[in-house]
Amino acid sequence: MISIDNFNFNSKKALVRVDFNVPLDKETLTITDDKRIRAALPTIQKILSDNGSAILMSHLGRPKNGPEDKFSLKHIIDRIVDLTGAKVHFANDCIGVEAKELSEKIAPGEILLLENVRFYPEETQGDESFAKQLAMLGDCYVNDAFGTAHRAHASTCQIAQFFPNNRMCGFLMQKEIQSAKAVMEDTKRPFTAIVGGAKVSDKVLIVENLIQKADHIIIGGGMAYTFKKALGGQIGKSLCEDDRLNICLDILKNAKEKGVEIHLPKDSVIANDFNNNANINTVESNNIEDNWMGLDIGPEASKDFSEVILKSKTILWNGPMGVFEMSSFEAGTKSIAEAVAKATSNGAYSLIGGGDSAAAAKKFGVEKAISHVSTGGGALLEYFEGKELPGIRAIEA
């Protein structure tokens, strides 16, 4: 497999799949967070400084029936100019005569941004002839869109076949793959996975797969209460999926057989309403009164979980320990964020993935103290569920 580090883009037109699916203000259609564009800069800059040109393709939002102004990538042109300092051309259609002409005309050091690839349903259908038309625009292919690596779409997967000898991962993708492998393949033990968030059903596959790999699994957040109820606890009005009680018991049984320790929160911060100003109390997590709900792990649980985290050499964290968006229920998630940061400074490898835990790491100011905060929510989850990611397979094939 070619590595972007050793590839010389001199005089090449590099077709780069980026993930510029950035949030736009609904009224002004200006970018509210340009993190995804910044994340692709190392790849773009390498191409331009090698004296190549970068042809960028991306999706934005979920257009249903062809072009829609609110999903046009033209709204992000100025930000790309600001961030790269390069001349940026724009093709109003990602394939066809205009795109072809512009791709032939752009000079080394310049960028061509193609219009939203999802304006064609062929993109998400993974249509081969659409992929071929995109492929005609460049002479090498770089995939730097980890966020869509779990989708077998035309520009993320099918297109790679047209570049059998000159396709590669971009720097961002490379970093994401390396950090996921550091956790799942080159694992230093003990390996602790922290899984939280709202629902058991969203995390069953990941927990089942982690039982094969981890030494400890910490379960917090709303999903912990389905486990507590399955074990016979009283959980009041806490989040619960009654149709998953047996799955929780199976998970606990399988973990025991494999020698994996599952840690559930001993105590919880409970409230009489889903509201920052509700009455709150701290009780044992399996003894919550009828009209109360668990909205955060309690101080005992924070202490127990932190002890496990501080003894770990590899840490994966997906999903908050409580409703950390509200200050009354943020303490548990904050203490876990701090423990992960401390373990990392003691030499552990830590990976945080999934939108909400990444947002929590940012909120509690520990982002820089983590080995890697992943940009890929769904893609990262599928990787940890043990699935092969089509976008990566297409490059590595």
Ligand code: AMP
């Ligand atoms: P997820 O997307 O599944 O990782 O869930 C994240 C969401 O779960 C966050 O918005 C949290 O506010 C929410 N959450 C975490 N713990 C609880 C809880 N105990 N009760 C209700 N919601 C929770």
